Amino acid sequence: MMLDALDRQIINTLQSGFPLCDEPYAELAAGLGVDERTLLQRLQRLLDERVLTRFGPLYRADRLGGAFSLVAMKVPEDRFEQVAEIVNRFAEVAHNYQREHVFNMWFVLATDSAERVDEVNREIEKCCGLPVYNMPKLKEYFIHLDLKVEEADGSP
Amino acid sequence: MTLQVADEVECNGIDELDRRIIIATQTGLPLVSRPYDVLARQLGISAEELMQRIRRMQDGGIIRRIGAVPNHYALGYRANGMTVWDVPDDRIDSLGEKVGALEFVSHCYHRPRRLPDWPYNLFAMVHAHSREQALQHVAQIAELLAEADRGHDVLFSTRILKKTGMRLK
Numbered sequence: 462m463m464l465d466a467l468d469r470q471i472i473n474t475l476q477s478g479f480p481l482c483d484e485p486y487a488e489l490a491a492g493l494g495v496d497e498r499t500l501l502q503r504l505q506r507l508l509d510e511r512v513l514t515r516f517g518p519l520y521r522a523d524r525l526g527g528a529f530s531l532v533a534m535k536v537p538e539d540r541f542e543q544v545a546e547i548v549n550r551f552a553e554v555a556h557n558y559q560r561e562h563v564f565n566m567w568f569v570l571a572t573d574s575a576e577r578v579d580e581v582n583r584e585i586e587k588c589c590g591l592p593v594y595n596m597p598k599l600k601e602y603f604i605h606l607d608l609k610v611e612e613a614d615g616s617p
Numbered sequence: 618m619t620l621q622v623a624d625e626v627e628c629n630g631i632d633e634l635d636r637r638i639i640i641a642t643q644t645g646l647p648l649v650s651r652p653y654d655v656l657a658r659q660l661g662i663s664a665e666e667l668m669q670r671i672r673r674m675q676d677g678g679i680i681r682r683i684g685a686v687p688n689h690y691a692l693g694y695r696a697n698g699m700t701v702w703d704v705p706d707d708r709i710d711s712l713g714e715k716v717g718a719l720e721f722v723s724h725c726y727h728r729p730r731r732l733p734d735w736p737y738n739l740f741a742m743v744h745a746h747s748r749e750q751a752l753q754h755v756a757q758i759a760e761l762l763a764e765a766d767r768g769h770d771v772l773f774s775t776r777i778l779k780k781t782g783m784r785l786k
Binding site (some may be wrong): 462464467471472476477478479480482483484485486487490501503504507508509510511512513514515516517518519520521522524525527531533545548549552553554556557560561562564566567568571573589594596597598599600601602603 | 631639641642644646647649650651652653655660664668671672674675677678679680681682683684685686687692693699709710711714716717718722724725726727728729731733734735740750770772773774775776777778779780781782783785786
């Protein structure tokens with residue numbers, strides 16, 4: 462999907478926050494110099510086209526008594542699709558990426574209890590017949606959440 | 618008096634209503650003029666109370682932020698690499714802060730090694746428009762770490778298999 466200047470402005474603005482007020486879209490739209498309807502239409506399209514994967518409050522499972530963990534697997538190429546399907550079926554799998562490496566599958570678990578991470582890992586090992594490598598974060602250093610969308614880089 | 622407070626608040630600082638708010642909003646905010654009104658009606662509370670609750674969860678760090686999660690590929694970031702480094706454990710915190718502060722690094726974490734298969738303990742996500750640019754970023758990190766870089770690798774993502782975010786049930 463081609464992104465124009467307004468799309469980029471919307472994406473950049475929305476990465477740094479959203480107002481908590483009765484008519485937040487109208488407030489945001491005013492800041493962007495467009496009307497509310499235009500903003501809502503653009504936002505819907507960005508979500509439909511999967512340029513944005515989500516829009517709303519981003520919760521931290523680890524502050525809710527749960528846990529996050531990054532987990533890696535070495536999946537034989539000829540079983541990759543099958544294993545991806547099994548892993549993705551778990552609701553606790555929040556994201557999953559294929560990467561170019563012997564460790565070719567990397568997923569993030571978000572669970573509502575700390576113990577659930579191990580349980581899900583054991584279940585995945587059993588269902589896939591492959592070992593998992595659990596790598597929970599020990600420390601988080603710094604997070605830049607906003608990736609600026611620049612001019613002329615809109616289309617894949 | 619302090620006991621009374623402890624009774625009212627659940628151990629992790631959220632109560633049943635917060636939990637219902639999380640479940641109602643974790644897939645996204647409604648794209649309508651008054652989104653908090655719509656949600657509040659569903660939850661049987663006032664929009665005022667809903668906004669207060671959300672604000673409290675934001676202040677308490679339960680909500681990292683309200684905003685959009687972009688698909689890096691669609692934004693033109695075609696080279697998304699997880700760079701991984703084997704650095705001395707006794708220096709990792711100061712090195713992690715430095716690497717995490719680089720503008721092209723979106724996330725930086727200390728994670729456990731999984732020896733012998735996985736010797737790396739510092740993870741930094743790098744997003745670039747091309748592999749060439751990403752590899753330049755890797756070189757910059759290597760330069761910053763200097764002799765503390767005892768080995769590194771870059772794992773480029775080739776496909777998003779899933780990206781839904783946290784889901785409470």
